[in-house]
Amino acid sequence: MHVLIACEYSQIVSAAFSAKGHExxxxxxxxxxxxxxxxxxxxxxLDLKSFDLMIAFPPCxxxxxxxxxxxxxxxxxxxxxxxxxxxVHRLFHSGTPQVAIENPVGYLNNNWRKPTDILYPHNFGSxxxxxxxxxxxxLPPLMRGPYYSGKRKHMANxxxxxxxxxxxxxxxxxxFPEVAKxxxxxxx
Numbered sequence: 001m002h003v004l005i006a007c008e009y010s011q012i013v014s015a016a017f018s019a020k021g022h023e024x025x026x027x028x029x030x031x032x033x034x035x036x037x038x039x040x041x042x043x044x045x046l047d048l049k050s051f052d053l054m055i056a057f058p059p060c061x062x063x064x065x066x067x068x069x070x071x072x073x074x075x076x077x078x079x080x081x082x083x084x085x086x087x088v089h090r091l092f093h094s095g096t097p098q099v100a101i102e103n104p105v106g107y108l109n110n111n112w113r114k115p116t117d118i119l120y121p122h123n124f125g126s127x128x129x130x131x132x133x134x135x136x137x138x139l140p141p142l143m144r145g146p147y148y149s150g151k152r153k154h155m156a157n158x159x160x161x162x163x164x165x166x167x168x169x170x171x172x173x174x175x176f177p178e179v180a181k182x183x184x185x186x187x188x
Contacts, residue, residue, distance in 0.1 A: 001188065006043045006056035006091060010174045011036045013055055016184035048094035053187060055100045056091045057175065065106040081107060092137060099137040109133065117141035122148040124178040129154055142182050
């Protein structure tokens with residue numbers, strides 16, 4: 001299967017699909033971190049119809065519920081949000097037969113469509129707790145398991161006030177290997 005992992009510099013999901021023997025390309029404006037096949041640039045420079053599956057992680061800066069309070073504080077933020085929504089729409093309707101869009105709870109949930117699936121990393125064996133929404137096209141929701149029953153960690157524990165906002169965002173945007181493995185196992 002020819003798989004595109006869009007908006008992914010960490011290559012965590014790419015590695016999971018590569019391990020299953022798929023032809024995988026990650027794409028991001030940042031360089032890939034694991035040395036797997038990677039296109040550094042605009043995802044729309046690629047022929048998206050040539051892929052069988054696209055999993056996309058569009059930036060949540062202007063879409064996440066945690067950022068909505070900033071609309072009244074920062075001029076131009078609503079326009080940036082609308083541009084981010086248009087980006088998501090374009091990915092979803094790109095012509096790739098199977099699509100998964102990942103983003104946290106936020107603007108998309110009530111102003112585009114309800115997510116197909118809402119999951120938590122601890123439902124796949126990860127110690128982390130974070131609400132993850134998936135908007136799926138021609139893909140089934142992920143089956144959960146194995147469940148992590150220990151003390152859960154929050155993503156906020158990995159950042160501190162001395163870090164730049166860019167570094168905080170980069171740390172928080174890394175995906176969960178356990179969920180990536182479930183995607184590769186169930187969507188192959």
